[in-house]
Amino acid sequence: MKTTIQTQFFVYYLFLSVIPLLALSYYSYASIKTNAEQELVNTISFDVRQSQSSLDNLYTRFQKYTDIISNSTTFYNSVISIASDIQTGNMQQAIYTGAMNLDPQIKSLFATDDDIAAALVVIDGRPVYSYKDFISINNHFDQNPIIANTINTPNMHWFSSQSNPFGLFDGEYTVITKNVYDIMGYNPKESLCQFIILVRQQRITDILNSHLRLADSMVSVMDDSHTIIASNMDGTAASSARFRDITNRIPSGRSGQDTQYIGRYLVLQSFSNVSSWHIIQLSPSRLVTKASSSIILFTVVLIISLLLVMFLFSYFISKEIILPIKRLAHAMKKVGEKNIVISIAKHSRNEIGEIINGFNQMVRRIDNLFKLTIEIEGQKRKSEIDMLKYQINPHFLYNTINSIRFSAMNHQDEVTAGMLVTLSRLLRNTLSHSDLAIQLQQEIQNIDDYIQLQQLRYNNLLHVEYRIDDQTRFLYVPHMILQPIVENAILHGLSQKLNSGEYAGIVISSQLTDNFIHVISVYDNGIGIPNAMLERILEQDASTIVSDSLHIGLVNIHKRIRLQYGEPYGIELESAEGLYANVRIVLPVLKHIDDTVPISFEQLEKNYT
Structure with missing residues (x-):
């Protein structure tokens, strides 16, 4: 087997060397000949x-x-x-x-x-x-x-x-x-x-x-x-x-x-x-x-000399490459038998050494992918169990809220009854929705219900403006992506102005950029985000944040978008401390609920690690 591989490699290498060599020699001859003729033409032109x-x-x-x-x-x-x-x-x-x-x-x-x-x-x-x-x-x-x-x-x-x-x-x-x-x-x-x-x-x-x-x-x-x-x-x-x-x-x-x-x-x-x-x-x-005819003889002699050198070099290099290739073939066979812990020692710095190094990296990445797949499957099972729990709990909440609403209506407390209807609709849309994405207009309706509940708390002092591009109303967005951001804007950004009676405003807008980027913005004229926090807020791990719900909400949404769609999608922050804060949600254009965005393994590995 060794002799067969070595002979084949020798023949192939020699064949692949001769063709480029002949092409290069012909190109060199043509270039030198053309340059010589051009030089003579230039000289005659000068004369x-x-x-x-x-x-x-x-x-x-x-x-x-x-x-x-x-x-x-x-x-x-x-x-x-x-x-x-x-x-x-x-x-x-x-x-x-x-x-x-x-x-x-x-x-x-x-x-x-x-x-x-x-x-x-x-x-x-x-x-x-x-x-x-x-x-x-x-x-x-x-x-x-x-x-x-x-x-x-x-x-x-x-x-x-x-x-x-x-x-x-x-x-x-x-x-x-x-x-x-x-x-x-x-x-x-x-x-x-x-x-x-x-x-x-x-x-x-x-x-x-x-x-x-x-x-x-x-x-x-x-x-x-x-x-x-x-x-x-x-x-x-x-x-x-x-x-x-x-x-x-x-x-x-x-x-x-x-x-x-x-x-x-x-x-x-x-x-x-x-x-x-x-x-x-x-x-x-x-x-x-005629002036360039002497180049022909020189080119022929050069080609013959180079062919002889390439013949000797092909024989020598074929022997040097066979052994590393056999090691690589043995390792690939082991990987095919599900042994993905194997590694090949690198003895050279040539192209074969680079191939061996690439093979070792590939084996390590396959091992990481197996581990990552197991982790994702575990998280998926946990999510399915949590979903079953969430499907049980809302029925109890709905029945309880309806009982309180009937009691409020019997006592002619229409405001409380209306707010309970809004709360019930908000909980139903939030907890009972099994899809990962909903249309933007449904998400806006959920936010509107949430804001109505907050208006009751702040005596309708909150000014909300919607600037929704008609092209984006029926695009799909991740479910419950706006509520944490609007909540942060009210509780953290505008709370001082709401408590003091100053003008407190929120602008929710949506538009398309370059026809393939969907940008949703939540702007408030509150206290903004401190500059020291602005640059590193999205780089934190949500599991390490205990008390700061502002950080938790933004980080969770950002990680959620990155996991689902990859880069360059996610959250972008813009703020001037003491003046305003603007949270931009950058999403792909999803016209159907089943639309997906392909994510590379490198991006998936980065998002989970």
Whole structure:
């Protein structure tokens, strides 16, 4: 039997160990792989933002140049003079003015900027000044698309990948144009000239490639209209079509994701903060996943090593657990034979030791439960015997009271006769009621009979007010739960005011709280409960209280509710010494006489001990 258990345990433990180990290994591999890929994506995103920042600096620098030229009084006056010379046909004077007035200013502006390949000032389609290259004023650019498309727009415009622009410059350039308006003349909306800057296309492409981490990536700078400002693509139709297909699937606007996978590409976007440009980089997803391929080998080796360790550990631990389990099985067999005094020695602090400790606690609690059950049964028999006695005694009382009432009526003492009727009804409802619970309206009737008897004693000086919620009238409450509290309120709380003729009032209220708590309150404006007594009054044992009926009544009711319904039900006390006392009876909502509230064994044990 030992070998069978040990073998089974070994197989089960090994099986249960391998599955979580494989799952954990796979999760670790996936997490490390994902983190590695995410780290690479974050790095690439950072590189794209760096490229965007470099382009923003370039854009801001050229914006600054055009703003300086546009707002220069010297430039403005020179352009006005050159335009006048052109209108009069004095071309030589126009060239001279451009050379003498424009050249020093533009050269000082571009002296330290190596990115600028050339610059032009164009008036009425004629190049009146050229920087770095001489261009004849006799050239006409009126029909040039760059001039024609920007002649009436105030913004700075970029035209990328312009081959041999204006037919005068060899190679590919990015052309930047800016209109200068007659802001000091009579027509501020009239364009005086166009200021044109040429930058070699390779310079912008170098900015894109300088931060490119994956060599096969395609990077383009685009504006809001999806016009390509710059790109590192080879210009073939296939690459352009592939790029357009991917970019058309990217959500438009700046609210789109900066990083996402579309098809077989990782798409990264970076939007400019100074222009309408944004960079889009397409990197093949295989290049991203390739970076984490070295993790696979490490994970496989780790899994094999852990499996070997778990195999050896499973064999060792199976031997260590068998003996305590056999002891536990033997003890459980003894308990099944009604031997509940048995206990197992605890030799270890591992989980088996905790199981043995739990088993010992369970045996002790079963023993306590047997003893508690015997005690409860004994109390139940005693209660049944007392009930039989109470059923005999009331008949004698009823007959005696009726005899006294007939005697009072014969002597025409109607007050005494009426009070005897009230007393008889109160005793009948109190002593002859065999149920543990009655409806609240019946309990209120009993209290009303009791108060009528007290009114006779105090000459109707007692003021009683009922505030009973209609939803609670037919709910069931423990029988005779209000009478001891109302009696305490009259005899202890209000006796001084009743004897002195002061206003003495009691308010009895009932309401529902949260639809599952029934709260009955008995409030009086008497002397209250001393503060020192208020906190510990309900914690006392009624059997130890001899002379203080106030304590006995409250403690008995509180214990009775706790025994019958458990926590959080019972009595809650609120009082201000010398001003008032308020006894709140917290009960479950019982709509039928057979309704019960389940009580745990721990609560039952606590209530009886």
